[in-house]
Amino acid sequence: MHDHSVHVQCGDCPIRHRAVCARCDTDELQRLEQIKYYRSFQAGQTIIWSGDRMEFVGSVVSGIATLTQTMEDGRRQMVGLLLPSDFVGRPGRSTAAFDVTATTDLVMCCFRKKPFEELMATTPHVAQRLLEMTLDELDAAREWMLLLGRKTAREKIASLISIIARRDAALHLRRASGNLSVDLPLTREEMADYLGLTLETVSRQISALKKDGVISLEGNRHVQIPNLDRLLEEAGDDSDGGMLV
Amino acid sequence: MHDHSVHVQCGDCPIRHRAVCARCDTDELQRLEQIKYYRSFQAGQTIIWSGDRMEFVGSVVSGIATLTQTMEDGRRQMVGLLLPSDFVGRPGRSTAAFDVTATTDLVMCCFRKKPFEELMATTPHVAQRLLEMTLDELDAAREWMLLLGRKTAREKIASLISIIARRDAALHLRRASGNLSVDLPLTREEMADYLGLTLETVSRQISALKKDGVISLEGNRHVQIPNLDRLLEEAGDDSDGGMLV
């Protein structure tokens, strides 16, 4: 059986899409090339409002986007974090269920939704690949639910840092020998929205982890991790969460 | 294009599966019939432990099952609630990511995973239907994240009751005229695990909602809802959450 998890290099995209499956020879890539286009967004720009029609699906090429949900009185919860190579979109759905916002300058590689869906309808393994990706997201969402429902503020911060570290590692970035280091792509407020905390608590807990030697800071955004196991322990994850290295 | 959202009556199952798409004539149903079987579980029995191999996928026929995640020190978070007609399983995955437990006596209609996956690989619309269902679950998980991260205990309880009421309504149950009523299929402790609270807080908030006339109780498990809008307001949901009626 063909391995659907192989990423595909998409034309001149600087990243490998995870959306589609590389069959070594097919014309599917050609068909994808025909319906693809690029879009840029400025930092802070909302890409889609909850309830809007979604005209495209696609992958993040560079930059960061967030999925957020907001209550009437302004309470906000982040429900998705999109880093480069992440897929956005809901094939088969007409409207977005959440706000999608570019938190940095952002480039996306988009496919018009209709032809993408037609492609999907005729090529089973594309639908299967998307199913796998959606199941991955669901797993991540459920980990996130444990974090939101049961973890302490300190554990939440430690979890967030290790999640980002894991993502970075998966993309083969900054494999500095020994001393792992991570750029936090979020402001304190965005971290708070991610973790179900206030920005003050985020700041305090980061300071506390620093004081206790679990992490060290270089500027506000750059984190060094002298001992990953220690960080994972602080995160309260099961030991097998350390599939990072 | 064929409507994939149509449920299918599956042989002698008392419910309609949402897992598979009814094409009016095909042999897919026959192929499903060939690989299907029933399994029963006792209340309290764990169906699958996190990390176990999963040999089947299937639908809940009767009873309630939960997906839960547990930390080393015993803190527990429910991450999924499976009511009759809900689908369980992760085609393409070999191991379960969470504990699956029958909280009541339970009957499931199962399909052996391998042949089910083969069926999926050759029939694009089955994969598409599964993708849609998984996207539904993902949406639900993200609503749940807002609940866990940002809602107060009172809002959480009100949300839970309205979610169950909505589910009941979707299955065309107990459409008592005017005065809506709901059976809570969970103990206070299970509700607490669902909502990221303690069982004491759950009990207190239910009492408070009762005292304030938002709900009334008949026994411990049976809830009457005199005014659904009021309940939805208490839940802090956007007004469009009331697609119930």
Next chain:
DNA sequence: GGACCTCCTTGATGCAGATCAACCGATTGG
């Protein structure tokens, strides 16, 4: 240079929900 951002940190105080504990009613079982 100074005014004004945005992002972040730290302190003081308050409160929602956790924790600890007692008790109730309904079952179950010897």
Next chain:
DNA sequence: CCAATCGGTTGATCTGCATCAAGGAGGTCC
């Protein structure tokens, strides 16, 4: 029949995080 267990309620107290508030570091604009 009484002991034991399970699910639930309610009270008293404690605490982790939110809230309110002040101020600092860096960047940009005039």
